[in-house]
Amino acid sequence: MVASNIAVDHATTGLVRAEVERAQRISPHFVRVTFGGESLQNWRHLGFDQWLRLALPIAEETCFDRLSDRFDMRGYLKYLSLPKATRPVIRNYTVREFRAEQGEMDIDFVVHGTEGFAGNWAASLPIGSPVALLDQGCGFTPNPDADRVLLAGEESALPALLGVLRDLPAHTVGDAIIEVPDAADRQPAPGPAGVRQHWIVRPESSRPGALALDTLKQVATVGAVDPGQLSAFVVGEQQLASGGRKHLVNELGVPKSAVRFCGYWRQR
Ligand SMILES: Cc1cc2nc3c(=O)[nH]c(=O)nc-3n(C[C@H](O)[C@H](O)[C@H](O)COP(=O)(O)OP(=O)(O)OC[C@H]3O[C@@H](n4cnc5c(N)ncnc54)[C@H](O)[C@@H]3O)c2cc1C
Structure with missing residues (x-):
């Protein structure tokens, strides 16, 4: 997480153990990994963009026993x-779907090349691999007095945006801007x-993220948006998240508290 105003x-439930039951390439840049296991039956399912800290094994000897139950400063220092x-x-990953009856959770991983660990781990279709999950709650908190939303993100935020769209009340109005690297990475929304x-x-x-930011600026213009009547959620590559927030707060006068933003990763 690079820059963010999302509260954890x-x-x-603390550290929840699971293992990979299924893994499948679902589109050019995405692998869907399905986790299962008895402990998942107690998962606190919140929907929307609920996210988690995902602990992945780096070696045969990796064990999760000595991780803290909270990934706060103390937990991080212990780690x-x-x-x-x-x-x-x-x-950090978003819950794409949770099926309580089966105790199963899907996470959609962007496969973004050879750098990094998690994307490559998912691309290896690691069936049987043990993992541990720490529930961190939701980042998007809609303003109860506003039923207009503005959502924006690129592929790392696709699971979050799809979750928010799925769980918003049916009367909600607004715009959702979703950038993907390939037309085949689109999912039903x-x-x-x-x-x-x-x-x-x-x-x-x-x-x-650059085109998503341009579109956000075209959609959210003075006159088109009532700054007091908006819940915004701008997430994904760092420049999109911080640029989107800056536009909404500085140019349009949307209250800072109505704009949830989070840099999910930073382009180097
Ligand atoms: C709250 C939250 C929820 C998130 N949910 C999801 C999710 O559901 N699915 C998902 O795929 N990601 C999600 N992310 C983003 C994910 O945590 C990062 O992309 C993470 O860096 C991936 O780890 P890695 O080990 O593959 O790469 P890292 O080791 O972290 O980075 C290695 C290199 O890869 C680059 N990189 C990292 N991510 C990407 C990317 N997406 N595209 C291109 N280059 C990249 C980095 O700039 C760096 O140069 C989420 C992030 C947050 C904060």
């Missing part, structure tokens, strides 16, 4: 004290009929 809502060669890798969906397929020459 630590669940009491850093573990031997680097075997301590789990921890990354059921949501309120009054929320217009702006899908953008990014050409290779474009920086991730």
Whole structure:
């Protein structure tokens, strides 16, 4: 998480163990990994963009026993004290779907090349692999006095945006801007009929998130948006998240508290 004003809502469920039951390439840039296991039956399911810290094994000897039940400052320092060669890798992911009856959770991973750990781990279709999950709550908190939303993100935020669209009240109106690297990475996006969906397929020459930010600026203009009547959620590559927030707050006068933003990763 790079820059963000999302508050963490630590669940009491602590460290939840699971294992990979299925893994499947669902589109050019996405692998869907399905986790299962008895402990998942107690998962606090919130819907929307509920996210988690996902601990992944880095070696045969990796175990999750010495991780803290909370990934706050204390939990993080405890994590850093573990031997680097075997301590789990921890990354942030969104719950794509949770099926309580089966105790199953899907996470959609962007496969973004050879760098990094989590994307490659998912691309290896690691069936049987043990993992641990720490529920962090939802980042999107709609303003109860506003039923207009503005959602924007690129592919790392696709699971979050689809979850928010799926769970918004049916009367919600507004705009959802969703940038993907390939037309085949689009997914069905059921949501309120009054929320217009702006899908953008990014050409290779474009920086991730740049076109989504341009579209946000075209959609959210003075006069088109009542600054007091908006809940905004701008997430994904750092420049999109912070640029979107800056536009809404500085140019349009949307209250800071009505704009939830989070840099999910940073383009180097
Ligand atoms: C709240 C939250 C929810 C998130 N939900 C999801 C989700 O559901 N699905 C998902 O795929 N991601 C999600 N992310 C983003 C994910 O945590 C990052 O992309 C993470 O960096 C991936 O870890 P990694 O080990 O693959 O790469 P890292 O080791 O973190 O980074 C290695 C290199 O890869 C680059 N990189 C990282 N992510 C991407 C990317 N998406 N595209 C291109 N280059 C990249 C980095 O700039 C770096 O150079 C979420 C992030 C947050 C904060």
